[in-house]
Amino acid sequence: xxxxxxxxxxxxxxxxxxxxxxxxxxxxxxxxxxxxxxxxxxxxxxxxxxxxxxxxxxxxxxxxxxxxxxxxxxxxxxxxxxxxxxxxxxxxxxxxxxxxxxxxxxxxxxxxxxxxxxxxxxxxxxxxxxxxxxxxxxxxxxxxxxxxxxxxxxxxxxxxxxxxxxxxxxxxxxxxxxxxxxxxxxxxxxxxxxxxx
Amino acid sequence: xxxxxxxxxxxxxxxxxxxxxxxxxxxxxxxxxxxxxxxxxxxxxxxxxxxxxxxxxxxxxxxxxxxxxxxxxxxxxxxxxxxxxxxxxxxxxxxxxxxxxxxxxxxxxxxxxxxx
Numbered sequence: 001x002x003x004x005x006x007x008x009x010x011x012x013x014x015x016x017x018x019x020x021x022x023x024x025x026x027x028x029x030x031x032x033x034x035x036x037x038x039x040x041x042x043x044x045x046x047x048x049x050x051x052x053x054x055x056x057x058x059x060x061x062x063x064x065x066x067x068x069x070x071x072x073x074x075x076x077x078x079x080x081x082x083x084x085x086x087x088x089x090x091x092x093x094x095x096x097x098x099x100x101x102x103x104x105x106x107x108x109x110x111x112x113x114x115x116x117x118x119x120x121x122x123x124x125x126x127x128x129x130x131x132x133x134x135x136x137x138x139x140x141x142x143x144x145x146x147x148x149x150x151x152x153x154x155x156x157x158x159x160x161x162x163x164x165x166x167x168x169x170x171x172x173x174x175x176x177x178x179x180x181x182x183x184x185x186x187x188x189x190x191x192x193x194x195x196x197x
Numbered sequence: 198x199x200x201x202x203x204x205x206x207x208x209x210x211x212x213x214x215x216x217x218x219x220x221x222x223x224x225x226x227x228x229x230x231x232x233x234x235x236x237x238x239x240x241x242x243x244x245x246x247x248x249x250x251x252x253x254x255x256x257x258x259x260x261x262x263x264x265x266x267x268x269x270x271x272x273x274x275x276x277x278x279x280x281x282x283x284x285x286x287x288x289x290x291x292x293x294x295x296x297x298x299x300x301x302x303x304x305x306x307x308x309x310x311x312x313x
Contacts (some may be wrong), residue, residue: 170251171244178224179244182237 001163001173006088009095012155016148022086026141030082033138037082040125041075047121048074048114058110081145094149098156102164108154119146200311201228208286208304212297215271216287218242219278219308227282242285245275263301265294272297278305279312 002008013021049067052058062070084090101111122142126135166173188195205217205228216231216238224240232238249261264275271290274297278284284305288297 168251169244170247170254172222172247174223175240175243175247178236178240182234182240 001166003163005092005095008156008159009088009092009152012095012152013091013148015155016151020144020147022141022144022148026144027086029137029141030086030145031084034079034083036126036129036138037078037122040122041078043125044078044118044121045071045074048118051117052110052114058114061104061106061110081149086145091148091152094152095156098153098158099160101153101157102161108157111153111157112150115146115150119143201308202230204304204307204311205230208300211300212286212288213292214286214288214297218285220283220285222247222281222283232287238285242275242283246277246283249275263298274298274301276301276305278308282308282312284308 002011049071052061053067081090101107119142123135123139126138126142129135130138162173162176165171166176171179201219205219208214209217209230216229218229218232218235218238219227220239220242221227222243224243226232226235226239229235229239245264246261249264253259253261260277262277266273266275269290271288271292272286272294274284274286274288276284276286284301286297286301
């Protein structure tokens with residue numbers, strides 16, 4: 001059972017098809033637009049938390065008075081990300097976020113929809129402020145980055161959820177997989193009306 | 198696996214039991230008699246064994262030797278065969294625990310001989 005974040009992250013990154021990985025040119029595009037992101041950080045952060053707090057289910061994730069702290073964290077994430085090197089440490093950090101999300105009960109559906117919202121904002125602001133060609137390059141780089149971050153966080157969440165169950169109960173991951181397998185056919189059968197022919 | 202089936206069949210007869218499954222540590226059935234859903238029972242048997250081992254670890258004890266569940270309808274006995282195999286025997290209300298344990302030990306010895 002792999003619990004070393006660096007090793008696990010490397011394995012997860014191998015799952016990402018070559019053409020969807022960040023290339024040097026994408027990293028350069030992102031790094032070159034640090035000022036753009038800094039100028040938009042307030043808009044992104046405010047919209048992000050306004051959206052989360054506008055919904056009862058997502059609002060529940062936060063403790064009383066926690067919003068300013070989380071706003072600072074998101075702004076830091078944006079700066080560290082865009083100005084970063086996208087090295088092994090960076091990607092391992094994203095894998096770590098998956099574990100944090102388990103702790104905070106930030107389920108993958110919340111995370112996915114909110115990353116989509118950030119992407120929508122970033123791309124919208126890029127096309128508003130930058131020449132079309134530059135905005136297109138930034139869009140490509142950002143969407144690749146967002147895709148990789150989403151892959152790492154969501155898979156890390158799922159994987160470490162199982163690891164926690166496995167370590168608490170002593171049930172090996174292979175056995176957990178088998179337990180799931182004996183039930184999944186029943187779940188498919190119960191919901192077969194949604195199956196495509 | 199003809200030998201295994203014979204050993205398990207004999208175990209059933211000698212202990213007046215209803216069903217038996219031999220599972221590996223991943224919860225896959227190697228042999229089973231009279232279980233309605235071999236895959237599910239094998240997976241649950243291996244899980245109970247694993248959970249019990251983890252449970253006793255918390256008290257600095259070695260791995261559990263056996264798990265005996267007493268129900269109104271009789272005993273369910275789960276016993277480690279070796280590091281990779283676990284046996285589950287479902288016995289009826291008339292079955293005697295002493296006989297069950299005796300014959301389970303004998304069956305385990307013979308199963309291990311099959312895998313030598």
